[in-house]
Amino acid sequence: MIETRNKAILLVEDEALIAMSEIGQLKNAGYRPVWAVSGERALEIVRSNQEPVDLVLMDINLGGGMDGTEAAREILAANDVPVVFLSSHLEEEIVRKTEEITNYGYVVKNSSFTVLDASIKMAFKLFDAHCSIRSQKMEIEAAYEQMQVANEELLHTQEDLIEHARALDESERTFRSLFEKGPIGTAYHRMVYDDAGRPVDYVILDANKSYEDMTGVAVTRGQRITELFPGIQDDPFDWIGRYAEVAKTGNEMRFQQYFRFTGRWYDIVVYRNKPDHFVTSFFDITERKRAEDALKQSEEKFREMVWDMQVGVLLQGPSAEILLSNPKALEYLGLSEDQLLGVTSFDPSWNVIHEDGAPYPGDTHPVPVAIATREPVRNRVLGVYRPKSRDRVWLSVDAVPQLREDGSVRQVVCTFIDISERKRAEERVENLLRDKELVLKEVHHRIKNNMQGIGSLLQIQADAQADGAAKDALGEAVGRVSSLAVLYDKLYRAETVGSASLKEYLPSLATEIARTYPSRKRIALETRVDDIPLDAKTLSPIGLIVNELMTNAIKHAFAGRPGGRIVVSAVDRGGRVRLVVEDDGIGLPEKGAASGPGGFGMQLVEALVEQIAGTLSVERDGGTRFAIEFDA
Structure with missing residues (x-):
């Protein structure tokens, strides 16, 4: 607190x-x-x-x-x-x-x-x-910068090994140009589906020169990938299916894969820019892949780099057994090196859970999944129990398999960072947001109760009046308060802040007005309102206008008759709203068209129409029709 x-x-x-x-x-x-x-x-x-x-x-x-x-x-x-x-x-x-x-x-x-x-x-x-989240972010960014430094050191070491590898006969300058400064191949595609909605092909809408250079083919805009690389639809990697998943879900995909049609390895990023359209960006990493074997031969250099990294690192064998760990991994897991070596990801003592608290089975841990799929697994969040401190640490884990030439898994590099503080900060923010929502609900509830209380007090005062004029004036005030109360309720429930739909507002308001002015006459109420969104500044005077016109009709339009009909309608005519309140009563006299019974009410209506920059017209043909037009 x-x-x-x-x-x-x-x-x-x-x-x-x-x-x-x-x-x-x-x-x-x-x-x-x-x-x-x-x-x-x-x-x-x-x-x-x-x-x-x-x-x-x-x-x-x-x-x-x-x-x-x-x-x-x-x-x-x-x-x-x-x-x-x-x-x-x-x-x-x-x-x-x-x-x-x-x-x-x-x-x-x-x-x-x-x-x-x-x-x-x-x-x-x-x-x-x-402030807490910002501090956590700075710490994470600092850790990320340290990772970048370590990655740069790894790249420099890799370059040194490439220079000495027998498999590499290119000069250092050629390698640097290809690996570090080489342009990225990029192409824009549209997915093609068959009649059953299955992805069967994709069209190359555009491609840059690096795409052609890295694939060795000349691209024609509008050309299908099955025309450019015949047989790709049957490739076990399922290129079309994977890209279709990105085009459908919008989930970015990053992977490294051998492309048998060119005989090259590529590091590929695929993302969607709109439905059924996606972009592939890639660069040739064939030389880097060839150099990996040379890099693996220098385990000592690898250990030295891993030892000083500010992220947890585990080297695990093809059965997910731990072969190597760095100090940061021991710190995060709360174990000694002797306790850790030889343990597999399947060991139940890890007691791993998902973010929602559900158990995390051992065969679904990042390393076993990377071994089974032979593909990198990235950004998996899991909670690991630490027996020594009797608490749980939350980790963000990457697992990258390293393959032999025959495609089998040689080992898996598992890296992770501690995100426990970040998760605690996120939970605190979520709790605060829930508290804020409760406060806002309480405020809205109190305001609504206060408006209902005002209407009730006015109604009690009206009921206590012997003078008819005073009773009518207070009754009209009750109607105006009810109109504002209905508007407030609709604005509070609206999805858009400060606005609501006439279709949601006017029918409720008309019903409330009819209920506020009970009559022995049989008056039928009919509403026909389009779905027209308006802001609160316009809705408030409209509600008061309808209240005045309906009140006037209920009190005066059906004198000497057993009942009648009142219709409230609103239509949108290309951005111009026409609001009509009409009855089939006795009609207004010619002289009363401008002021009407209870002249203050009509004066108020005219002032409110002017406020919304509208126009008012009155028709007296078998009843009375008030038509107001204004811009939506």
Whole structure:
């Protein structure tokens, strides 16, 4: 648990009264608030470092001078500190501006201090987790750099051996040009399937000169691989099937393989750029393969290099028995060399598990799989039990088989790094994210309950009124609150932040309005609404418009009649929305078309239509039809 008491919080707020209130609440919660009345002043405080700041509470609208988002960006450029935005703005454009800046929360003003305090604590937790992950990343990068240095040493040794190998008759300059600086062959392909959907071929859409140089063939765009290399479809390596798997799943594939059609070895990377299309990049490693035998003859040099590597290294025989280990491997596994030598990957004492806790059978360990398939196995994550410390270490393991000329496995080089700290950091972040989700759900629940409470209080007050006009006014207020409550509920449940579909919103709203104004008359409600996504800034006035028009129809349209029908519809006409609320009642008088019964309601409708830059028309033909048009 992170200690937050006595943490220094820089409050950036241009309203003095609001700042005084928030400072008092922060002090009561055990924080040390520091107030800055503007973004410029906040930047001075951070840069001077006279008062070290642990967290910044940033208002967005700071009056004159730089706004909150600009101030936050300048502060983050000067100091690594968590920023939480505290604002009354909910507009999508403003919220999006904050998302472009590293921040740890967005709290709406007038939320309870409990919500603000929870958000501050959550920001401290997330910032601490972020710092921890960054530290782990730096350690991993340092280890990776050490691996690169070791790999470079290995390459230099390999070059020395190649110079002395009888099998190599090329000069050092030729080898360096081919092995280190040689261009990479690249080709772009499209997979071809038969009528049953099985991959049977692929087309070469484009290829560079290095591709032709390394394969020894001239490529014509649009040519099929079965035309270029007849018989490739029957090759035991199943080139077409392997490439089809990449084109289908999008999973990158890296392997080294002998290509019998050219008599050469290649190191190949295959990846998909779009469905059924893939790219092959490769370079010729034939000379390196020939040099491997010479390299294997120098076991002592290999041992010296392995001994100083900052990754665990095991050399295992064709039965997966351990032949050699370096100090880092002993450290990671918590065993001595005597305890390790001769033990196989099948030994049950390893007690290996998958990341999800399921048992990891010995025959599926990386080394046995590499022996069985004669192919490298990379980036396998497994948890190994350490008897001495009675804990479990998490390792990322690679296993690379080394083959004899006859294709049998000579030995397997198994390398691994300890990723236990990284996994613990990932688990901490996941827990923090779950906690944040719970806090947000609680906030949404409280807001919804508060809106329901407001509607209930207004309804109780309306029921208690003897005066009909007062009762009607309060009833209309209940309808408007219900409209906003339905909008809030739909926005909260929407997959897109700050927007919802009219199809999800209007039918629910119309039903809620009909329920809010019970009538003895038999009124049928019908809704026909297209799936039209709109932002909250547009949905809110639309909800109030529909509320006013439906309320007016329920109360006045069916005077002297046993019932009738109200229809609410919305259609999208190429980006222009037509919203219609109509009834088959007695209709409005000519004079009432502009103001209508309860003139304030129509004035409100006209103002809201103007707010969304729409147009309003009224038709009185066998009832009343209000049609509003606006841009989606």
